[in-house]
Amino acid sequence: MRIVLVGPPGAGKGTQAAFLAKNLGIPHISTGDLFRANISRQTELGKLAKSYMDKGDLVPDEVTIAMAKDRMEQPDAENGFLLDGFPRNVSQAESLDAMLSGEGMKLDAVLDLEVPEDEVVRRIAGRRICRNDSSHVFHVSYKKPKQDGVCDVCGGELYQRDDDSEETVRKRLEVYHTQTEPIIDYYKAQGLVVTIPALGKVEEVTGRAMEALSREAA
Numbered sequence: 001m002r003i004v005l006v007g008p009p010g011a012g013k014g015t016q017a018a019f020l021a022k023n024l025g026i027p028h029i030s031t032g033d034l035f036r037a038n039i040s041r042q043t044e045l046g047k048l049a050k051s052y053m054d055k056g057d058l059v060p061d062e063v064t065i066a067m068a069k070d071r072m073e074q075p076d077a078e079n080g081f082l083l084d085g086f087p088r089n090v091s092q093a094e095s096l097d098a099m100l101s102g103e104g105m106k107l108d109a110v111l112d113l114e115v116p117e118d119e120v121v122r123r124i125a126g127r128r129i130c131r132n133d134s135s136h137v138f139h140v141s142y143k144k145p146k147q148d149g150v151c152d153v154c155g156g157e158l159y160q161r162d163d164d165s166e167e168t169v170r171k172r173l174e175v176y177h178t179q180t181e182p183i184i185d186y187y188k189a190q191g192l193v194v195t196i197p198a199l200g201k202v203e204e205v206t207g208r209a210m211e212a213l214s215r216e217a218a
Contacts, residue, residue, distance in 0.1 A: 001026065001080045001213065002105065006184060007113030009172045010120040011198050012205065016113065017084040019206045027076050031085035034067045065095045093183045109216045110187040111209055113198040117173060125166045132156030
């Protein structure tokens with residue numbers, strides 16, 4: 001299956017993408033991983049992307065699209081893929097359609113992870129990260145440390161990243177509504193969108209998504 005995963009920041013896209021890709025036996029292709037891989041390998045596309053990032057500029061669509069195309073042409077993606085973070089706008093969605101059409105392929109489904117905005121803010125703004133090890137993550141509501149402000153694992157100080165402040169989260173949501181949400185209507189016109197309520201335990205959301213995809217494939 002060829003799937004696009006969309007949803008606001010804090011919807012759990014990365015977590016769901018990993019589970020779904022494993023269950024479906026297809027690669028999880030995220031734009032973040034694409035950038036990191038190309039930059040670390042110092043590919044021509046990686047060098048080009050880094051030149052924009054170093055100046056604080058957005059990486060142009062054509063560079064992101066070229067990276068995604070290169071990744072989707074790898075042997076492990078022959079039988080499908082799950083795209084996470086791409087396409088990010090209607091222009092990229094149109095380019096993806098043209099790219100797939102040129103290869104005689106098309107998308108099978110667009111999974112829209114639906115989370116109320118207040119829940120998005122609660123999830124992200126409540127995160128606390130350990131200064132000693134950023135893989136130690138806690139939450140003021142969902143995963144409280146035994147002692148406020150102290151990491152259970154190593155005793156390091158827990159802090160809130162600037163990116164996780166409520167003000168920043170709401171700005172990120174505005175960008176999502178303006179730039180990315182329109183692709184949902186774009187794909188709805190093609191009959192591809194499957195809306196998945198993304199509240200509840202991770203495995204419950206995965207189960208809903210797998211059930212929806214099995215209906216699409218039937």
